[in-house]
Amino acid sequence: MIAKRFSAGKAVIYFLLVLLSASIVLAFWHLLNLSLSPSHIATKGGLLLYPREMTLDNYARVIGNRYIWLGYKNTLIRTAIGTVTQLFFTAMGAYVLSKRFFPHRTFWTFFIVFTMFFSGGLIPSYLVVKNLGLLDTYASMILPGFISAYNMVIMRNYFQSLPEEIEESCLIDGAGRFRIFTQIILPLSKPILATVALWLAVGHWNSWFDVLIYISDDTKFTLQIVLRRIIITGSKEILDTSAAANAAANEATVSSEGLKAACIFVTTLPILCGYPFVQKFFVKGIMIGSLKG
Amino acid sequence: MSASDFRIGPRNRQNPLLRFLRSFVGYKRHLTLTLMFLPVVVYFVTFKYVPMGGIIIAFKDYKIKQGILGSAWSQPLFANFIKAFNTPTFARSVTNTLAISGLKLLFGFPAPIILALMLNEVVHERFKKAIQTITYLPHFLSWVVLAGMFQQLLSPNNGAVNAVLQRVFRMKDSIYFLGDNRYFRGTLIVTDIWKNVGWSSILYLATIAGIDPMLYEAATVDGATRLQCTRHITLPSLAPTIVVMLILSVGSIMDAGFDQVFNLYNTAVYQTGDIIDTYVYRYGLGDMKYSLATAVGLFKNVIAFVLVVVTNMIAKRISGSGIW
Numbered sequence: 351m352i353a354k355r356f357s358a359g360k361a362v363i364y365f366l367l368v369l370l371s372a373s374i375v376l377a378f379w380h381l382l383n384l385s386l387s388p389s390h391i392a393t394k395g396g397l398l399l400y401p402r403e404m405t406l407d408n409y410a411r412v413i414g415n416r417y418i419w420l421g422y423k424n425t426l427i428r429t430a431i432g433t434v435t436q437l438f439f440t441a442m443g444a445y446v447l448s449k450r451f452f453p454h455r456t457f458w459t460f461f462i463v464f465t466m467f468f469s470g471g472l473i474p475s476y477l478v479v480k481n482l483g484l485l486d487t488y489a490s491m492i493l494p495g496f497i498s499a500y501n502m503v504i505m506r507n508y509f510q511s512l513p514e515e516i517e518e519s520c521l522i523d524g525a526g527r528f529r530i531f532t533q534i535i536l537p538l539s540k541p542i543l544a545t546v547a548l549w550l551a552v553g554h555w556n557s558w559f560d561v562l563i564y565i566s567d568d569t570k571f572t573l574q575i576v577l578r579r580i581i582i583t584g585s586k587e588i589l590d591t592s593a594a595a596n597a598a599a600n601e602a603t604v605s606s607e608g609l610k611a612a613c614i615f616v617t618t619l620p621i622l623c624g625y626p627f628v629q630k631f632f633v634k635g636i637m638i639g640s641l642k643g
Numbered sequence: 644m645s646a647s648d649f650r651i652g653p654r655n656r657q658n659p660l661l662r663f664l665r666s667f668v669g670y671k672r673h674l675t676l677t678l679m680f681l682p683v684v685v686y687f688v689t690f691k692y693v694p695m696g697g698i699i700i701a702f703k704d705y706k707i708k709q710g711i712l713g714s715a716w717s718q719p720l721f722a723n724f725i726k727a728f729n730t731p732t733f734a735r736s737v738t739n740t741l742a743i744s745g746l747k748l749l750f751g752f753p754a755p756i757i758l759a760l761m762l763n764e765v766v767h768e769r770f771k772k773a774i775q776t777i778t779y780l781p782h783f784l785s786w787v788v789l790a791g792m793f794q795q796l797l798s799p800n801n802g803a804v805n806a807v808l809q810r811v812f813r814m815k816d817s818i819y820f821l822g823d824n825r826y827f828r829g830t831l832i833v834t835d836i837w838k839n840v841g842w843s844s845i846l847y848l849a850t851i852a853g854i855d856p857m858l859y860e861a862a863t864v865d866g867a868t869r870l871q872c873t874r875h876i877t878l879p880s881l882a883p884t885i886v887v888m889l890i891l892s893v894g895s896i897m898d899a900g901f902d903q904v905f906n907l908y909n910t911a912v913y914q915t916g917d918i919i920d921t922y923v924y925r926y927g928l929g930d931m932k933y934s935l936a937t938a939v940g941l942f943k944n945v946i947a948f949v950l951v952v953v954t955n956m957i958a959k960r961i962s963g964s965g966i967w
Contacts (some may be wrong), residue, residue, distance in 0.1 A: 359870065363761045364770075370758070371777040373837065377796055380803050384795065395801020396810075443683035446676045453669030458680070462687060468948045470694025471940030472920075473927045477711065478694050496686050527675040556785035559902070563928055574787045581791035582906055607795060614791050621783050629776060632783075636845050 378622075385409065385612040389605035407603040408612040418616060421573035424488075428572060429554040432492040437547050440497050441539070444505035445531050459503075466499045479564055490564035491557070491572070501546050508542040509535060545635035548628055555621065573617045581610050701938040723938035732913075733939065736922040739915060743899040746832050748892055754840045756885060759847035760873060778841025790906035793834055797821055827912040835903060846888070847881060854880045887958045894954030897947040919943045 376397075383398035388405045391398070412418055446452055447459060469475070475494065484490040512535065520530050536543065558574035565571065571579075615622075657665075670677045701723055703714045717723055727733050758778070765771040781789065796803050797820040805817040820830040858876050867875070901920035908916040919939065927936025 357869075360764060363764050367758075367761055367765070367774050370840070371774050374777050374781060377792060377803075381792060381795065393801060395798070395803070396806040397803040439682050439686075442679050446680040446683075449673075449676060451669070452673060452676055452680070453666050458684075462683070465687060465691040467951050468695070468944060469691065470697050471937060471944055472923055473933050473937040473940060474694035474697030474700065475690070476928065477697055477700075477933070478690060482689075493686075494690050496690065497683060502683075527673070528679060531679070552783055556783075556787075558785060558787050559905075574785055577791060578787045578906070581794060582787070607801065610791060610795060614788055618784060618788055622780075625780060625783055626776065629779060632779075633845055636849075 381611045381614060385608055385615055387605075387608055388603040389608065392605040392608040392611075395607075405603045408605075408608040409616070411604050411609060412612045412616050417568070417571065417576045418573070418613070420569055421571055421576035421617075424570055425555060425573040428488060428491045428557075429551055431488070432554045433547055433550045435492070436496055436498075436550050437543060440502050440546070441505055441536065441543065442531060443497065444502045445509050445535055447502070447506045448509035459506075462499045462502060476563060485564055486567045486570065488570070491554075491560050494560060494564075495553075501549070505539075505542055505546065508539060512538055541634070545631055548631055549635065552621070577613055577617045580613050698937060698941055700934050701941045703934060705934045705937075707933075717934070723934045724942065727935050727939050727942075732917065732922065735914070736917050736919045740897060740899045740918040740920075743828055743831055743904070743916075743918060744896040746828060747835055747899070748896070750832050751836050751839070752889060752892055754836045755843035756847055756881065758840050759844040759851060759881075760877065762844065762848060763851050763873075763877065764869065775841065778844070780841075781838040782842035784838075786902040786906045789834070789838060790903075793830075793907065794821065797830065821907055822909060822911045824912055824915045827908070827915045831900070831903060831907065831916070834907070835900060838903075847884060850881055850884045851877060883961070886961055890954045890958045890961070894951040895947070896950065897943050 380398050383401050384392055385408050386401050386404050386406070387398065388403050388407070391402055443462075447455060447462075449455070452458070470478075479485065479490050479494055484493065516534060516538075517530050520534060525533075556574060558572070558578060561570075561572050561575045562578070565575070697711055700711055700714065702717060702720050703711075704717050704722075705711065705714045709715075719725075762771055762774065765774070797805070799805055799817040799819040799822070802817075804820070808814040809817065818826055820826045854876065859872055862872050862876060897919065899918040899920070901918070901924075904916055904918050905921055905924070908921065920943075923936045923940045923943075926932045926939070
């Protein structure tokens with residue numbers, strides 16, 4: 351619509367956009383090179399724009415580590431079980447709330463939405479989990495945040511937009527509400543289910559605080575916590591104990607910088623690989639979320 | 644008999660109490676739906692409302708052995724609050740929370756708007772898509788991962804950022820971004836923008852996409868430049884979204900970003916980086932001062948609650964419809 355003259359202003363805009371993107375791409379690229387570098391290069395530091403020398407020893411050490419695998423297992427367990435069960439129960443509650451004839455619907459909506467604005471806080475929530483005997487269980491990673499009020503409101507709005515007539519014909523055919531929900535409503539709601547499922551899955555994958563406070567058994571640590579212990583607490587103990595078991599790794603080529611970088615890549619690999627494909631679902635999801643209830 | 648009595652329909656003639664009790668029959672009539680809703684109620688009661696009740700330990704001398712109900716009330720009732728307010732680290736955490744949130748509002752809030760406006764000027768679709776894909780990415784990584792990245796990139800000894808500053812910009816000393824009180828807040832602001840600017844721009848981009856192209860055509864015919872179009876068409880069209888988002892950001896000013904601060908800070912920068920949430924965590928779960936930490940948490944939550952409710956009301960009035 352406007353002449354495509356490449357003015358000075360436009361050049362500045364393009365330059366700034368490239369600069370921002372470059373800061374993100376370079377950060378990952380540098381880290382990737384770091385993870386592939388032998389220790390004499392990794393400890394010297396500086397910006398690594400290309401791999402000066404390549405070694406896979408950092409990765410061999412990380413992959414040979416028992417806690418990384420346990421972390422993967424635990425993260426996958428909590429992500430799979432958490433996403434599926436939370437999605438189902440959130441949708442089921444949202445379906446009930448979408449029915450205008452459900453008794454005290456306004457009250458129940460308020461009952462749920464209120465928790466978005468006010469909470470008991472860290473300590474009382476911790477004490478509930480503790481008193482229920484959930485410390486050191488997988489349940490403590492899933493149950494405390496089981497149903498998100500926000501997701502439920504979004505799903506309720508979606509269900510409300512579905513035509514009531516479909517359900518009426520099913521009711522006449524003798525189907526119960528639960529059957530209508532599982533066999534009619536859920537298949538009709540794939541777009542919203544996919545969006546919320548992705549939110550839940552990424553949330554579980556990235557979640558770390560609940561494990562930090564509820565789990566002390568290190569065989570139940572998730573990837574984020576294993577990573578946190580290696581990187582932030584700086585405890586190399588996790589990696590050191592495996593050194594004995596993993597003789598293949600050459601001590602001279604492994605450095606703490608390289609190991610940390612390799613850990614970051616190993617833990618974020620699924621997100622980095624999957625992200626380009628699911629990105630558009632998230633963008634759609636934001637638009638759904640911005641619709642008001 | 645007054646005239647108003649005749650206006651009441653037959654259904655409404657019942658006693659209000661009776662009508663209220665009658666409404667419970669609906670649960671039996673829609674028994675399947677009631678059963679389907681039951682897990683939701685159980686969840687919210689157990690994990691949301693019971694903890695709200697647990698707040699009473701802020702007014703007690705909570706002892707684990709005696710339990711929440713068995714522990715004695717504190718003397719005076721607000722003893723935990725008074726004790727907390729008198730520690731110098733509490734005042735520091737409030738100041739830091741407001742300072743960090745304020746700076747994030749000042750710099751972090753306009754950033755996605757500027758990014759959206761810049762992306763709107765891009766005429767090459769593939770270039771635009773690429774920039775969007777890249778800038779959205781950090782949003783999907785946890786602060787644990789990003790803290791690991793920044794720790795390496797910003798290291799004063801062999802970090803890439805200091806290397807660039809010294810070699811390209813000829814700076815003499817390396818900067819300890821994460822361990823120096825002069826730089827820590829700035830580092831928080833910049834890394835927060837770096838993580839979220841792309842993702843937050845989506846909402847503004849969508850609003851821009853919804854602007855009637857006729858407006859631009861008419862303006863161009865009248866001889867308006869791109870800059871004039873931005874100033875007189877795009878920005879006014881974005882204004883309602885900007886105002887609502889701004890008000891909502893003000894509402895969450897008590898949240899300075901626990902995940903970020905907790906993973907990036909260390910004892911050297913408590914002076915400028917210790918926020919209320921990290922304070923509650925350290926005192927509560929670290930030192931097991933449950934009652935004190937709950938009191939501080941309650942202090943924060945009440946202020947945050949009032950702020951959110953008030954700002955939502957304002958947002959609702961301005962936009963005609965709030966977020967909820």
